[in-house]
Amino acid sequence: MWTWFHKWGSPKWFYQMSWPWSMVLGILALVLLTIGTVWGLVYAPVDYQQGNSYRIIYIHVPTAILAQSCYFMMAVLGTISLVWRMKMADMVLKSIVPFGAVICLLALITGAVWGKPTWGTWWVWDARLTSMLIQLFLYLGVLAIYNVMESQQSADKSAAVLSLVGVINIPIIKYSVNWWNTLHQPATFKLTEKPAMPAEMWIPLLVMVLGTYCFFGSQVLIRTRQEILQRERKTNWVREEVKRLGGVS
Amino acid sequence: MSAFWSMLQRELVVAYRRRTDLLNPLLFFLMVITLFPMGVTPDMEKLGELSAGILWVAALLATLLSLDMMFRADFDDGTLEQILLSNGVVEWRVLAKMLTHWLVTGLPLTLISPALSLMLALPGRAVPALMLSLGVGTLALSLIGSVGAALTVGLRKGGLLLSLLVMPLFIPVLIFGASAVASAALGLGFKIQLLYICAISLVALALAPWITTVALRISVNQS
Numbered sequence: 001m002w003t004w005f006h007k008w009g010s011p012k013w014f015y016q017m018s019w020p021w022s023m024v025l026g027i028l029a030l031v032l033l034t035i036g037t038v039w040g041l042v043y044a045p046v047d048y049q050q051g052n053s054y055r056i057i058y059i060h061v062p063t064a065i066l067a068q069s070c071y072f073m074m075a076v077l078g079t080i081s082l083v084w085r086m087k088m089a090d091m092v093l094k095s096i097v098p099f100g101a102v103i104c105l106l107a108l109i110t111g112a113v114w115g116k117p118t119w120g121t122w123w124v125w126d127a128r129l130t131s132m133l134i135q136l137f138l139y140l141g142v143l144a145i146y147n148v149m150e151s152q153q154s155a156d157k158s159a160a161v162l163s164l165v166g167v168i169n170i171p172i173i174k175y176s177v178n179w180w181n182t183l184h185q186p187a188t189f190k191l192t193e194k195p196a197m198p199a200e201m202w203i204p205l206l207v208m209v210l211g212t213y214c215f216f217g218s219q220v221l222i223r224t225r226q227e228i229l230q231r232e233r234k235t236n237w238v239r240e241e242v243k244r245l246g247g248v249s
Numbered sequence: 250m251s252a253f254w255s256m257l258q259r260e261l262v263v264a265y266r267r268r269t270d271l272l273n274p275l276l277f278f279l280m281v282i283t284l285f286p287m288g289v290t291p292d293m294e295k296l297g298e299l300s301a302g303i304l305w306v307a308a309l310l311a312t313l314l315s316l317d318m319m320f321r322a323d324f325d326d327g328t329l330e331q332i333l334l335s336n337g338v339v340e341w342r343v344l345a346k347m348l349t350h351w352l353v354t355g356l357p358l359t360l361i362s363p364a365l366s367l368m369l370a371l372p373g374r375a376v377p378a379l380m381l382s383l384g385v386g387t388l389a390l391s392l393i394g395s396v397g398a399a400l401t402v403g404l405r406k407g408g409l410l411l412s413l414l415v416m417p418l419f420i421p422v423l424i425f426g427a428s429a430v431a432s433a434a435l436g437l438g439f440k441i442q443l444l445y446i447c448a449i450s451l452v453a454l455a456l457a458p459w460i461t462t463v464a465l466r467i468s469v470n471q472s
Binding site: 082134137138140141144145148149153154157158161162164165166168 | 393396400403404410413414416417418420452456460463464467468470
């Protein structure tokens with residue numbers, strides 16, 4: 001078990017093993033997302049209050065959940081990178097950042113699209129929405145670090161530090177806004193709570209959540225593979241691999 | 250500890266010798282405050298309602314403006330490298346730099362805030378809340394901001410990136426700060442919000458010196 005874990009720290013091993021894994025996850029994602037989408041959009045029952053407009057939940061909730069977990073994973077990888085100095089952690093972290101940013105943006109956009117018919121407005125300074133927006137800013141900050149820092153090593157370390165610091169902030173944001181809101185507006189928006197949701201509605205949602213996680217896994221693995229090729233370009237095995245793929249070495 | 254005190258002394262002397270730099274955040278604070286009556290409304294009643302948020306946002310921006318200076322000069326002339334290489338616990342020296350930053354920006358901002366709150370027609374009963382929340386809150390801002398300042402000090406144009414990195418981290422402090430002042434203005438208690446600011450400051454006080462030191466090492470190694 002432990003050696004298996006250690007092997008993932010080696011770029012070459014990671015490169016070789018990630019190919020089947022990304023394939024499996026990709027196919028799984030395709031299947032789950034197709035089932036979930038059709039089930040959710042066509043067969044799931046109409047909501048008694050919101051009619052058909054609630055169906056965006058099948059995109060909104062998975063993206064929102066994933067946007068949070070992406071950042072959390074970044075923080076975990078950042079810790080690994082800072083404490084144990086594993087270079088694979090840096091590479092995976094870097095591959096997650098743009099994905100997380102896009103997913104977070106998607107969650108915000110689908111939230112706005114959902115908000116328009118149900119709340120009558122695209123944007124409310126509500127606790128959840130604001131904390132998601134801040135989440136996006138945090139992603140953009142890490143992204144900016146990669147773009148600005150010249151040396152790879154310091155960019156990696158800075159991104160790790162920032163991911164760590166940012167994750168401390170997330171629960172603070174979440175709770176703080178509860179207090180903030182009591183002054184401004186009562187929390188009338190509890191759409192995300194679903195105690196009374198029938199199984200025909202939440203099972204496709206669960207399928208969609210699992211599907212997006214698989215999609216995330218396969219995408220991050222593929223991006224990391226590219227990162228490996230780029231960073232390890234001076235090693236022999238990468239040269240051979242590139243030659244095998246038909247590139248110039 | 251002695252490293253801390255000697256560093257603090259040195260920093261304060263340096264700050265005193267550069268008196269114009271000390272004034273800049275205060276002037277910025279004053280000017281941003283002036284922009285609101287001109288840009289939004291000169292109506293004193295409306296301003297009174299907005300003043301809690303305006304004062305806090307302006308204080309936050311003024312702190313942000315001065316953050317870039319925290320390590321810049323020492324980085325340019327190599328002092329920072331000496332500090333990082335020095336004997337003893339480097340974190341104490343870094344903490345001294347952070348506290349100096351608060352002493353020369355956050356504390357003066359807090360002290361002049363009652364005068365500016367008059368200009369914005371903040372109800373008088375909210376002034377203690379304003380001063381307390383700013384006093385503790387700007388300390389948190391200096392501490393949190395130091396991480397961003399340390400990460401960007403090696404970059405030639407770090408200022409803009411610094412605000413991008415640090416602003417999301419400032420938001421909780423801003424929320425509690427403005428909310429404390431606003432509820433005090435309504436005649437309600439503000440203890441909860443103040444305690445939250447204190448909690449954030451204490452957590453930042455415990456963690457920021459370590460994280461900033463790590464960030465400084467990254468920045469110094471880079472160049």
